[in-house]
Structures are given as structure tokens and as C-alpha cells.
Amino acid sequence: MPEYKLIYFNMQGRAELARWCFAYGGIPYIDDRIEGVNWAERKKEMPGGQVPVLMVDGKPLPESLAIARYVAKQAGLVPKDDLEAAGCDAIVDALSGIMAEVYQKVLMSKAEPAEKQRIMGEEIIPNKINPFLNRLNERLSTREWFISDKTTWADLMVAYVVGSLSAKLPGLLKDYPSVSKHVQKVESLDSIKKWISTRPLTPI
């Protein structure tokens, strides 16, 4: 097995999906978290000056979703069927877009709290999040897992992003009971539960 080192900031953000996949697959890796003060120095080593980067036997792989998809494959979380794999990609991409918008316009924005609340409540939730939750909810009303008949990285991504959002916004899932149950189901998987309870505590 290759030696893995996942390099990112000390937060969940764009590295967490890969960390969940590592946990699910029981794959050992170094979880290298860069402190703010050291970033200027370490930035120079990173291809494109960005993180996360996954070192695979000392060779860098950038781009959070390329990393997560690769680790997901090692962990058996990507379907063999091309179209099912594409279905996972589509769910992950959509959620990644939602997460990026929430981070940029709310969580890491320098706007006033009232403005952040307004953006979240009047724009992002009704226009982006709720329509997506609605589709997820419908899909899950007749299935156990989002794609194919087993756990995929799409299930993990839903639990991570939607779980994080609903922890910050109680009531977010009240109209989407199937999604709520699904988040809980994934969070209760032994490997995921263990990771969530032992990972470094960070606000985001």
C-alpha cells in the first residue's frame, strides 16, 4: 500500500470528505494540518500554492475532489459501473458547490452577522439547499443508499455536508425526514462514528 499524507489546514473544509473515506476504508495516513502561521512557508511546496494536497509515496496529488475520489476508490466507495460512478460524481459535485458557496458567503465571509444570516436564510437555503434536499429526500424514500445498493462516497458526502449544515442550522432537515435519517445512518457507521468522535475539534 502506498504511503499517504493528506496536507490541509486544521479544519474540515475541503479535506474532510477524503478523511471520511480514509476512515471508512481503514486506510492509514498522516493527517498533516498546517497552522496559519506556517502557511506562507508551506504554500511554496504545494502545486498551485493550494491545499488540500495528497502525497502518495511522496508525489503530490492536488484538488480536493480528485483526492477524495481516489481515496474513495481505495476504500471501495466508488461503484464499478461507469454510470453509477457518474451518479456519485454528480451528487458530490452539487454538494461541493453548495459547501463552497456557504464557506465563501457565510462561514469565512467578513460580512456582518445579520447580513450573513440574510444571505443564508433568503438566498442559499431556499434557492440552493432546499431544492437539493428535496431531490435527495425523494430519492431516499425508496432506496437505502443513494447510488446502487451499497454505501458510496456520495452517501458520505451527503452526511458530511448536510450533517454539518444541520448542526449549525437546527430545523434545516425538518421537512426532509429521509435525509435526516440517512445522515444519522452514515454518522453511525462504526468507522465514521469513531472518526467523528476522535477527530481534532475545529469550528468548521
Added chain:
Amino acid sequence: MPEYKLIYFNMAARAELARWCFAYGGIEYEDKRIEFEDWPEMKADMPGGQLPVLMVDDKPLPESLAISRYIAKQAGLVPEDDLEAAYCDAIVDTLVALHMTVIEQVMMLKAECEEKKRVMMEEVVPNKINPRLNMLNEKLEDRDWVVSDQTTWADLQIGLLFGMLSEKFPDMLADYPNVSAHVEKVRALEPIAEWISNGPETEII
């Protein structure tokens, strides 16, 4: 083989990579281009209310990169090795983000043409585009293809993006001869050259 219908607007933007993959693989599909005025009516039927969508035997697949990666696989443009496939993913993700930066920070800027050009040449090119061109130029120094020893969808994306950008900004690749040569090589591949010359003319990149 499934029946494919790719639904998008009449532009390159988020669907062209998939169209190039279809062309490369010689895979038949319906290239459905809708007019902006017809979009509001269709929006409700599209998962996520967005385009492009790929209909595969009438089942919808949204998200441009999920679509492109799927077609790339059908066309033999994705390496079998997981890590090589991941390097392709990373290059495509990086270049698509660059494309979106150009669209959002320049093309869609509510300003005069002169200002748009200034933003492009003084901000986006030196700060965002050139670092990536530099990285690709180095990578392509001793290689025929950017990942592994075969053509991949990452090569197509290089040919697509920098081909389009260098048409609008002619000196863009002057300092990056390996990239320039690679763009020409990809665009000269028979099925790609055929698509470029015979495909619908679109203004909007």
C-alpha cells in the same frame, strides 16, 4: 450502446469538454442546444435546475464534470490506473476552475470592453493563468501526453481551454512553447479537428 442526448445552451462553456470526448470516441449523441428564451420552461424538468444534463436512455445525469468524466470513460480517455485517473481529474478540475474564473471575472464583468481587457491582462493572466501555464509547460517538457502514455481527457481539456483563450488573446501562449505545441497537437487529432471545423459555430466560450 445507450442513447445519449446532451442538453445545453448554444455555447461551449460547460458542455464543450463532453462534446470533445464524444467526438474523440466517435460516439453518437444528440447535441441539443436550447435557446435562452426556452430555458425557463425547461428548468423545472432538469435535476438541480441547471444545464448541462446528459440523458442516458432517458435518465438524466446532471453536473458537467460528472458528464464529461463518464463520456471520457466511454471514449477510452480515462486511464485504468486509479492514481493516473486522479491526476487527470486534478488537471481538469484546475483548468475548469481557471475557465470559470475567466468567465466570471472577465466575460461577465459589467464594464466596458477596455476594462474587461485590462482585468484580463493585468490581473487574471499574470495571477491565475500564467502560473498554471508554467506548471503545464514544465510537465509537458519530455512527455507526449500530460498524464500516462496515452491521450486522456486532461489533454483534451488543455487543447480546448487554451485553444479558445489563445484565439481571443493571441499572445497568451508565447512564453509556453510546450503548451502551445500540445494545444496544436490535440486540436489536430482527426476527430477533434473534424469537430472543430464542422461543429456549430459558437461565440461564447
